Amino acid sequence: MFVALRDLRHARGRFILIGSVVALITLLVGFLGGLTQGLANANISSLTSLSLDRFVFEQPGDGQQLSFSDSTVTREQASTWSTARGVDAAEPIGIATAKATATGGSQTTAALFGVRHSLEGMAGDQTLPAGPGQVVLSQPAADKLDATTGARVHIAGASYRVAAVDGSAQYSHMPVIWMPLADWQSVASAQSAGAAPYATVLAVTLGDGADTAAIDHAAATESTGLIPALLAIDGFRSEIGSLLMMMALLFGISALVIGAFFTVWTLQRLGDIAVLKALGSTTGALVRDGLGQALIVLVVGVGLGIGITAGVGALISGAVPFVVSQLTTLVPAVAMIALGLAGAGFALRSVTRVDPLTALNGQNA
Amino acid sequence: MISLENVTLTYPDGERTVVAVDNATLAVPAGSVTAITGPSGSGKSSLLAVAAGLIKPTSGRAMIDGVDAAALSREETTRLRREKIGIVFQSPSLVPSLTALEQLEVMRRLGGPRRERAGARGRAAELLDAVGLAGSEHKRPAQLSGGQRQRVNIARALMNEPRVLIVDEPTSALDQRRGAAIIELILAMTAEFGTSTLLVTHDQSHLPMADAVERMVDGVLTRVEEAA
Numbered sequence: 109m110f111v112a113l114r115d116l117r118h119a120r121g122r123f124i125l126i127g128s129v130v131a132l133i134t135l136l137v138g139f140l141g142g143l144t145q146g147l148a149n150a151n152i153s154s155l156t157s158l159s160l161d162r163f164v165f166e167q168p169g170d171g172q173q174l175s176f177s178d179s180t181v182t183r184e185q186a187s188t189w190s191t192a193r194g195v196d197a198a199e200p201i202g203i204a205t206a207k208a209t210a211t212g213g214s215q216t217t218a219a220l221f222g223v224r225h226s227l228e229g230m231a232g233d234q235t236l237p238a239g240p241g242q243v244v245l246s247q248p249a250a251d252k253l254d255a256t257t258g259a260r261v262h263i264a265g266a267s268y269r270v271a272a273v274d275g276s277a278q279y280s281h282m283p284v285i286w287m288p289l290a291d292w293q294s295v296a297s298a299q300s301a302g303a304a305p306y307a308t309v310l311a312v313t314l315g316d317g318a319d320t321a322a323i324d325h326a327a328a329t330e331s332t333g334l335i336p337a338l339l340a341i342d343g344f345r346s347e348i349g350s351l352l353m354m355m356a357l358l359f360g361i362s363a364l365v366i367g368a369f370f371t372v373w374t375l376q377r378l379g380d381i382a383v384l385k386a387l388g389s390t391t392g393a394l395v396r397d398g399l400g401q402a403l404i405v406l407v408v409g410v411g412l413g414i415g416i417t418a419g420v421g422a423l424i425s426g427a428v429p430f431v432v433s434q435l436t437t438l439v440p441a442v443a444m445i446a447l448g449l450a451g452a453g454f455a456l457r458s459v460t461r462v463d464p465l466t467a468l469n470g471q472n473a
Numbered sequence: 474m475i476s477l478e479n480v481t482l483t484y485p486d487g488e489r490t491v492v493a494v495d496n497a498t499l500a501v502p503a504g505s506v507t508a509i510t511g512p513s514g515s516g517k518s519s520l521l522a523v524a525a526g527l528i529k530p531t532s533g534r535a536m537i538d539g540v541d542a543a544a545l546s547r548e549e550t551t552r553l554r555r556e557k558i559g560i561v562f563q564s565p566s567l568v569p570s571l572t573a574l575e576q577l578e579v580m581r582r583l584g585g586p587r588r589e590r591a592g593a594r595g596r597a598a599e600l601l602d603a604v605g606l607a608g609s610e611h612k613r614p615a616q617l618s619g620g621q622r623q624r625v626n627i628a629r630a631l632m633n634e635p636r637v638l639i640v641d642e643p644t645s646a647l648d649q650r651r652g653a654a655i656i657e658l659i660l661a662m663t664a665e666f667g668t669s670t671l672l673v674t675h676d677q678s679h680l681p682m683a684d685a686v687e688r689m690v691d692g693v694l695t696r697v698e699e700a701a
């Protein structure tokens with residue numbers, strides 16, 4: 109690192125430039141990451157907060173994908189699952205969209221989650237409605253409705269008492285209102301043309317020896333793990349997919365930019381490198397020097413970018429769906445550094461090809 | 474001690490080959506300077522490259538301090554250059570970001586064992602003093618004159634106490650007076666450090682100062698008998 113450090117100081121203008129580019133790309137990646145996570149939370153936090161093994165959907169028609177909005181499970185299917193061997197619990201969950209109005213007049217379109225109180229075991233510390241006529245508002249729902257515990261909320265022509273305000277659950281960008289399954293069924297049957305639905309999906313926890321394929325077959329259902337189930341939320345796949353693709357592109361761009369910078373930089377130094385090799389420098393020492401230099405540029409640039417992301421993110425996270433977490437800061441930072449080093453390493457291949465003989469002939473002088 | 478024995482070096486040139494050095498034999502005892510002169514393109518730099526361990530001869534032996542450089546692996550030749558051979562380049566070839574002192578210090582940080590680093594700074598300062606650069610230790614190449622750069626170049630070549638000093642046209646970028654001063658410095662350093670010095674020069678006025686003179690024409694080396 110003897111020469112590398114002095115080169116950094118000597119050509120500081122150039123290194124500040126490339127460091128700033130790294131910082132800006134990191135900033136972009138960090139923002140996209142925070143936004144992706146924020147949007148994902150707004151979409152799926154209601155589901156990811158449940159600790160379960162599988163979601164059970166109505167078997168979709170031929171050629172159709174699993175979808176929360178198309179699924180309806182029957183009471184018979186629920187009991188097939190709950191009595192099957194190896195199934196610890198199969199809890200019905202109804203999901204519907206409805207307009208909720210507070211006594212004060214505030215309105216919001218909310219995701220109604222109809223659940224039995226026995227969902228407790230999977231819901232962690234989320235408070236659930238204890239009896240009929242009661243709802244639990246998620247904090248975003250309470251904010252939209254300007255309602256607190258004890259207030260009354262009108263949904264589909266019926267009035268409910270707010271038993272509690274708890275949690276931040278959202279579903280498909282809507283705030284969640286938890287209501288008893290029976291109340292949900294009456295809201296849902298008013299909305300649907302056909303028979304009154306029992307529930308939308310089942311949330312299942314498994315013990316030993318469960319043959320989910322066989323149960324699916326017996327119940328005419330289709331069950332999946334959490335991640336495929338999330339993709340069954342309408343719009344989630346395309347929304348997250350395009351954001352993740354942008355991030356992947358930015359990672360690629362940063363590796364290329366770093367690679368291009370160090371390619372040009374190394375080309376400029378080929379004369380020095382030939383001289384140092386002629387004087388007896390090992391190729392390993394020269395490559396280590398170059399990688400160390402790249403690492404310093406990357407750590408400073410990425411650190412700066414992530415620092416700004418975290419700072420600004422904390423300021424705006426109330427206004428836009430934005431999450432500052434290890435997943436949205438440390439993970440992209442490490443990925444940026446690793447990809448940048450790969451780019452620099454690629455550029456430094458030319459070091460191994462420099463023939464020290466050229467130093468004597470003065471071709472590079 | 475350098476001793477080249479029947480060294481031939483050919484370069485591929487399309488379908489034919491160019492014979493740059495043709496069966497050259499030469500011995501330079503420790504503490505003495507052998508000057509090589511000859512027309513452009515006659516193979517002087519090629520001979521130096523063999524003696525410096527920068528290229529393997531097509532045939533013959535290049536004995537450096539008792540070791541045949543032609544028979545070593547690439548890693549071993551790199552180490553040989555670092556430990557036994559000092560090279561003074563035609564153009565000073567200094568690293569732009571390093572001060573004069575650091576140009577010398579870096580010679581102990583070329584990938585060898587860490588213990589090499591001990592005492593590097595002190596020796597670098599002594600050498601700069603010896604080549605007449607006391608007071609310029611902290612200047613970068615851009616802040617040094619051509620002659621001063623060449624002095625740093627010479628001091629750098631001596632940093633790792635080489636047994637052999639290889640010098641290729643060290644005065645070509647300098648005027649007559651400064652050029653003569655550089656040659657005198659090389660002679661003085663050779664005497665002081667006991668190196669076997671091989672010096673290529675175009676300038677006839679330098680030849681009388683050398684202990685021996687060889688003339689190269691079309692790759693063939695001929696001993697020039699001393700006029701004195």
Ligand SMILES: Nc1ncnc2c1ncn2[C@@H]1O[C@H](COP(=O)(O)OP(=O)(O)OP(=O)(O)O)[C@@H](O)[C@H]1O
Nearest residue numbers: 484485491492493512513514515516517518519520
């Ligand atoms: N790397 C190389 N590849 C092919 N041919 C080379 C190479 N280096 C030198 N030559 C050829 O070898 C011959 C000797 O070149 P060399 O550089 O040794 O001459 P020189 O005596 O040092 O000349 P000058 O006084 O101009 O420096 C020339 O014909 C040159 O074209």
Ligand SMILES: [Mg+2]
Nearest residue numbers: 517518519641
């Ligand atoms: Mg030459």
